[in-house]
Amino acid sequence: MKKNILVSRQYPREGIRLLEKEDFLLTIWEKQRPMTQNELIEQAKTHHALLCTLTDKIDKHFLEQCRHLEIISQFAVGYDNIDIAAATRFGIPIGFTPDAMSEATADIAFGLMIAVARKMFFLHKTIINGQWGYFNPTGKLGVELKNKTLGIFGLGRIGVKMAQRCKNAYNMDIIYHNRTRNKDAEKLLNASYVEFDDLLLKSDVLSVHCALTSATKKIFNRSAFQKMKPSAIFINTARGPIHHEKDLAHAIQAGDIWGTGLDVTNPEPMQKDNPLLFMENVCILPHVGSGTIEARNQMSVLAAMNIIDFYSNRQVPHIVNPEVLES
């Protein structure tokens, strides 16, 4: 019997073409808005597999309704939108797309760091607002990054790429904090493992690259920001709920830290009147870390291959819960 695959939105053709070459029946959601959860459930009920992404809510409720699904393939490296424990209980393998976007996301972290250090987004707005002014030798000043200390929270695939950029461009010292030590990265980057408090105390730039879990949720809160240097730049390209957004705004206003660059906010989308958007040392992007043609094409290929390999030989090359395939 042909397998029906529900494709939750329009993903790059590279991956879809691979699925089309197989003997699958694809239903692609073509509307210019994502499905609501109810729509997703109703559609998924008549399909064998689902190709979805980070804003599709694959929670316990969804999984209870759709426990018949044979595989869920997520077009993203993060999977905090999916109740992995429930999926595993129901025996549903969850595929994901690691590494495809590491370069692209590290570029966004690196770019935000420079943009904040030089107030780029704010200065762009001054021109739009007719406030170019004049060449003022003591005005519009930023800071330099050479020889500063980069603290990485979550030194995995993307964190390593960010650290390499900072080391090569600015000879930055690398310190990091992880759940488990990354000895390979320590050797590669001459990076030092530090406790969380030391990461806060010593970083000139602190860049977040961890997964969102109950342990990392709102870990960057008022008390964390108060421990940081008043000159520090906080970068988050991982997930918005890892920082406490009001505490972050307060920390910048109070001078606890210099500024922030965010590719992720909480909630998403960010409200257009959020005070952070009007601050001088703040640069915010609408969650585009993986948004390059190369990364998105590769993500679509990995997401498609997870489904294809599952149906051809019960292997999922990039799987979050491999235990379900063992049973």
Ligand code: GLV
């Ligand atoms: C993007 O945020 C991803 O998780 O791939």
